[in-house]
Amino acid sequence: DAKTTQPPSMDCAEGRAANLPCNHSTISGNEYVYWYRQIHSQGPQYIIHGLKNNETNEMASLIITEDRKSSTLILPHATLRDTAVYYCIVRVRYGNKLVFGAGTILRVKS
Amino acid sequence: GAVVSQHPSWVICKSGTSVKIECRSLDFQATTMFWYRQFPKQSLMLMATSNEGSKATYEQGVEKDKFLINHASLTLSTLTVTSAHPEDSSFYICSALAGGVGTQYFGPGTRLLVL
Numbered sequence: 001d002a003k004t005t006q007p008p009s010m011d012c013a014e015g016r017a018a019n020l021p022c023n024h025s026t027i028s029g030n031e032y033v034y035w036y037r038q039i040h041s042q043g044p045q046y047i048i049h050g051l052k053n054n055e056t057n058e059m060a061s062l063i064i065t066e067d068r069k070s071s072t073l074i075l076p077h078a079t080l081r082d083t084a085v086y087y088c089i090v091r092v093r094y095g096n097k098l099v100f101g102a103g104t105i106l107r108v109k110s
Numbered sequence: 111g112a113v114v115s116q117h118p119s120w121v122i123c124k125s126g127t128s129v130k131i132e133c134r135s136l137d138f139q140a141t142t143m144f145w146y147r148q149f150p151k152q153s154l155m156l157m158a159t160s161n162e163g164s165k166a167t168y169e170q171g172v173e174k175d176k177f178l179i180n181h182a183s184l185t186l187s188t189l190t191v192t193s194a195h196p197e198d199s200s201f202y203i204c205s206a207l208a209g210g211v212g213t214q215y216f217g218p219g220t221r222l223l224v225l
Contacts, residue, residue, distance in 0.1 A: 032212075034213075036216075038154075041201075041219070041221075042218055042219060043114075043116075043203045043205075043216035043217050043218045043219045044154065044203070044205075044216045045216070046213055046214070046215060046216075049213065087153075097144075097156060097159070098144075098156070098205070098214055099156070100146075100153045100154040100155075101153060102153055103153065
């Protein structure tokens with residue numbers, strides 16, 4: 001599975017949009033981009049995934065560049081409860097493993 | 111979304127004893143479940159992949175005789191830490207693969223402290 005690169009940390013003001021970038025320049029054509037987050041002392045929570053089209057659900061939006069070498073997770077109106085470690089993972093859709101990198105620590109501040 | 115539970119949520123045991131952790135998919139069937147371990151301030155590390163009705167596949171460096179995994183049904187996988195030692199103290203997290211959409215859903219984790 002392709003490797004991803006994320007900034008180690010980011011800050012965001014409460015109520016503003018949080019834009020979390022992820023680079024995955026070696027992504028293969030059949031690999032999806034998955035985003036999970038982990039709030040302190042909890043199991044990871046699935047957020048969203050996509051292949052090449054932009055995706056949106058009740059939690060977030062996922063913007064994937066046309067060349068698929070990078071993506072951005074957007075939390076449209078961040079709240080204090082969105083403070084967590086966000087993981088960007090690329091994986092073949094029905095592949096077994098999720099390989100977690102260091103992720104991005106997002107701190108939402110009031 | 112799909113719900114995965116773990117039991118117990120935390121456990122304290124004496125060195126040398128064995129501890130069993132259960133992972134259940136509550137509203138879907140999971141032919142494949144996964145076990146992860148997370149040490150403080152570190153990311154999740156995959157320990158093993160558990161397939162219903164067959165032997166688990168362990169990641170390199172994970173002792174299969176120490177971490178026994180049983181996946182007896184489509185909704186239950188268990189991890190038994192045998193002869194636990196203080197260095198086994200960690201946060202153990204399971205996940206279940208929702209086959210229809212290929213997404214893994216995670217349990218809330220089990221915190222193990224070995225004294």
